[in-house]
Amino acid sequence: MRFSIILRYVGTVMLCVSAFMAVSAGISLWNNSDSGFYPLLLSSLLTLLLGAFPMLFVPKVNSITNKEGFVIVVGSWVLACVVGMFPYLIWGGEFSLVNAWFESVSGFTTTGASILDDIEELPQGMLFWRAASAWIGGVGVVMFALVILPSLGTNKMALSNIELSSLAKDNYRYRTQIIVRILLVVYVGMTVVTLALLKVAGMRWFDAVTHAMSAISTCGFSVKNASVGFYDNIWIELILVGAMFAGSLHFGLIYATFTRKANNIFRSEVVRGYIGIILVCSICVAISLFAADIYPTIWSALRKAGFQVVSLISTTGFATADTNLWPPFAIILLIFVSIICACAGSTSGGIKVDRALLSGKLLVAKIRRQQHPNAVIRIRVDGVTQENEQLHSVILFVVVYLALLLIGTIFGTAFGQDLMTAFSSSVACMGNVGPGFGEVGSMSNYSDVPVILKLKDTILMLMGRLEIFGFIQLFFIKSWR
Amino acid sequence: MKGIGKRVTIGFLSIVALLFVSGMISLFELGNMSNDTEMILSASRRNMEIAKDMLKSAGEHSSAVVHLVVFGDKNYEDVCRRSISNLEGKLATVRSEATDASRLDSLAFGIEQLQHVVDEYMSAPVAPKHEVADSVAVATVGAEGVMVADLGADVAARSGKEWYDTRYKYAYNELVERIQSFMTHTHSVLAPRAEQLNKNAYRSVAPVFISLIVMIAIVLMFYYFISVYCVRPMKKINRALSDYLSFRLPFNVKGELIDEFKELSDNIEILIGMSKQQDNINKK
Numbered sequence: 001m002r003f004s005i006i007l008r009y010v011g012t013v014m015l016c017v018s019a020f021m022a023v024s025a026g027i028s029l030w031n032n033s034d035s036g037f038y039p040l041l042l043s044s045l046l047t048l049l050l051g052a053f054p055m056l057f058v059p060k061v062n063s064i065t066n067k068e069g070f071v072i073v074v075g076s077w078v079l080a081c082v083v084g085m086f087p088y089l090i091w092g093g094e095f096s097l098v099n100a101w102f103e104s105v106s107g108f109t110t111t112g113a114s115i116l117d118d119i120e121e122l123p124q125g126m127l128f129w130r131a132a133s134a135w136i137g138g139v140g141v142v143m144f145a146l147v148i149l150p151s152l153g154t155n156k157m158a159l160s161n162i163e164l165s166s167l168a169k170d171n172y173r174y175r176t177q178i179i180v181r182i183l184l185v186v187y188v189g190m191t192v193v194t195l196a197l198l199k200v201a202g203m204r205w206f207d208a209v210t211h212a213m214s215a216i217s218t219c220g221f222s223v224k225n226a227s228v229g230f231y232d233n234i235w236i237e238l239i240l241v242g243a244m245f246a247g248s249l250h251f252g253l254i255y256a257t258f259t260r261k262a263n264n265i266f267r268s269e270v271v272r273g274y275i276g277i278i279l280v281c282s283i284c285v286a287i288s289l290f291a292a293d294i295y296p297t298i299w300s301a302l303r304k305a306g307f308q309v310v311s312l313i314s315t316t317g318f319a320t321a322d323t324n325l326w327p328p329f330a331i332i333l334l335i336f337v338s339i340i341c342a343c344a345g346s347t348s349g350g351i352k353v354d355r356a357l358l359s360g361k362l363l364v365a366k367i368r369r370q371q372h373p374n375a376v377i378r379i380r381v382d383g384v385t386q387e388n389e390q391l392h393s394v395i396l397f398v399v400v401y402l403a404l405l406l407i408g409t410i411f412g413t414a415f416g417q418d419l420m421t422a423f424s425s426s427v428a429c430m431g432n433v434g435p436g437f438g439e440v441g442s443m444s445n446y447s448d449v450p451v452i453l454k455l456k457d458t459i460l461m462l463m464g465r466l467e468i469f470g471f472i473q474l475f476f477i478k479s480w481r
Numbered sequence: 482m483k484g485i486g487k488r489v490t491i492g493f494l495s496i497v498a499l500l501f502v503s504g505m506i507s508l509f510e511l512g513n514m515s516n517d518t519e520m521i522l523s524a525s526r527r528n529m530e531i532a533k534d535m536l537k538s539a540g541e542h543s544s545a546v547v548h549l550v551v552f553g554d555k556n557y558e559d560v561c562r563r564s565i566s567n568l569e570g571k572l573a574t575v576r577s578e579a580t581d582a583s584r585l586d587s588l589a590f591g592i593e594q595l596q597h598v599v600d601e602y603m604s605a606p607v608a609p610k611h612e613v614a615d616s617v618a619v620a621t622v623g624a625e626g627v628m629v630a631d632l633g634a635d636v637a638a639r640s641g642k643e644w645y646d647t648r649y650k651y652a653y654n655e656l657v658e659r660i661q662s663f664m665t666h667t668h669s670v671l672a673p674r675a676e677q678l679n680k681n682a683y684r685s686v687a688p689v690f691i692s693l694i695v696m697i698a699i700v701l702m703f704y705y706f707i708s709v710y711c712v713r714p715m716k717k718i719n720r721a722l723s724d725y726l727s728f729r730l731p732f733n734v735k736g737e738l739i740d741e742f743k744e745l746s747d748n749i750e751i752l753i754g755m756s757k758q759q760d761n762i763n764k765k
Binding site: 300 | 487491492495499502506626688691692695698700702703705706709710739
């Protein structure tokens with residue numbers, strides 16, 4: 001393995017991160033040089049130096065190996081999180097070393113969990129940096145570098161193949177160069193549209209930009225302590241529901257829908273399943289809220305329930321209500337959607353509807369096979385027959401995912417968390433959702449979580465973001481030389 | 482970028498620049514912190530001094546009033562006026578430096594009240610002020626804890642004693658209380674500033690610490706790159722050349738070479754080729 005090549009490519013990603021820090025510093029400067037300017041500027045310069053240094057020595061290469069690609073992707077994520085905590089650390093306030101690491105990982109992995117008791121105390125530049133880190137992370141730090149840097153040449157394919165999961169690649173029937181372009185168009189396009197709509201709905205510019213970035217990246221970082229509930233505006237909630245939903249769909253399908261291709265949103269079995277889960281869960285939660293007399297009318301219950309269900313299933317984590325106060329039936333449904341989560345090829349985390357659908361089909365196939373032992377039963381999604389290899393990896397993923405949730409819960413309870421907090425925080429971090437229940441509910445935060453558990457949560461976030469195997473693989477690369 | 486010399490120079494300059502920047506940052510932050518500390522300490526010291534002077538002036542005023550009322554000593558009118566003007570002067574000094582001047586209104590009111598009470602007494606048409614002296618003396622000394630017999634008093638004396646006990650003493654105590662509250666407030670204001678200083682101290686260490694970590698990373702990378710792109714190629718060329726010279730093995734440098742090292746390797750190969758040609762010519 002050529003370590004110098006890895007450094008060069010990771011350096012490229014650092015340059016992207018540095019550019020966003022510089023933009024955040026610019027926003028601080030524009031906002032009367034608020035207290036975020038100096039930490040952001042310094043962090044940007046240090047990251048720039050760190051990223052540019054390998055380029056001084058390491059020449060361009062024509063090809064990278066699979067092993068190198070894995071180290072570049074995982075290394076880029078981890079290093080982006082490390083340099084991402086520089087502005088928080090320099091700014092100080094509530095950011096201790098572990099808190100800064102938590103906030104940075106939470107941003108880049110688009111989890112949206114925060115350790116901040118008072119978000120509104122942060123200067124605008126720092127708030128923008130939080131949203132920007134989520135926006136970069138939403139599309140994937142390496143994909144982001146691929147999108148904006150043409151100089152990577154043929155290595156784009158190798159890196160994008162590693163960054164995108166096999167499920168995510170399914171709906172892309174294009175060359176790598178075009179996939180990267182689709183990502184750029186869809187991601188930026190959706191962010192701009194959401195921003196414009198939020199502005200029209202009455203948000204001020206800064207709030208609209210940060211919320212649009214946060215919603216499309218399905219991160220859920222808000223600039224208000226009360227999250228979206230602060231605005232108490234039905235139009236803002238509807239726009240954000242639309243944005244969160246769009247951000248949680250396969251980008252290839254969105255592109256295909258707008259370019260009138262056959263494999264579009266309306267024909268996708270996965271999207272139909274996804275919409276079905278949202279509708280059923282929203283209605284069930286709304287009825288339980290209305291029956292428990294938490295909201296006076298069924299419409300107000302539906303409004304709150306719909307927002308929370310879309311927010312959690314899309315792994316965004318915005319909140320308009322304190323879900324800790326909801327009845328157990330509503331809570332268990334919300335935990336269910338936090339585990340299933342959205343579609344592959346989107347900015348969301350979790351098991352994903354695609355895998356849930358395949359698991360369900362596998363179960364049906366197993367029952368049929370027991371009834372008709374000689375039958376040849378094929379499993380199809382959107383008319384495409386799934387290979388055994390693919391099905392095997394789906395089942396393995398689901399099993400490992402649930403096992404990690406269990407380990408996370410055991411770990412949490414071992415360090416004094418109650419069962420609900422330990423389980424829901426593991427679910428929320430592993431699925432990159434953000435808010436859980438108990439002490440880490442939708443209207444509270446992770447500030448009181450013990451340091452060791454904050455570190456555990458960040459590992460779960462990274463594992464969830466890198467779809468488990470990508471992260472684990474780094475520790476099992478046989479030869480580093 | 483081409484040329485190993487250029488690469489090394491830029492790498493070295495980057496490290497120097499980072500060193501310089503982190504040094505400047507630490508100087509800047511430490512300077513800020515030192516200024517803050519100095520400001521807090523000097524503000525504390527100055528406020529203590531001012532409060533002490535004010536208490537002294539109030540005490541002087543009180544004893545001057547006693548002299549004025551007990552002995553009818555007109556000279557103490559001046560002392561009274563001087564101590565009031567001292568109090569007002571100190572107040573003006575504090576007001577000019579205070580960030581929140583509204584806080585000092587209570588102190589100003591205290592001084593004004595004391596002045597007003599004395600003015601009221603002086604301008605009252607009570608002639609035998611000295612006759613009330615004994616009863617006032619009893620009141621004053623009695624307040625200090627010395628047992629003194631009540632000498633009895635006439636109407637005027639009673640009115641003087643009453644004035645001192647009810648009006649003046651009340652105004653005096655109020656003023657002293659306000660001065661003390663000013664002192665306490667100074668301390669309560671200093672506490673959050675000291676806390677801020679604590680945060681600043683953290684903020685002044687964090688950039689230096691982060692710069693240091695980045696610098697260590699860059700130095701390690703520099704060492705690694707120098708080793709990979711300069712030292713190792715040089716060793717490889719040297720070994721290949723030694724192998725050629727000692728055992729007549731073909732000059733073959735394994736691995737990728739860049740810049741002058743590639744040029745050097747190519748030149749050596751050309752030289753070996755020329756030498757072989759010369760050998761062939763000599764043999765013929």
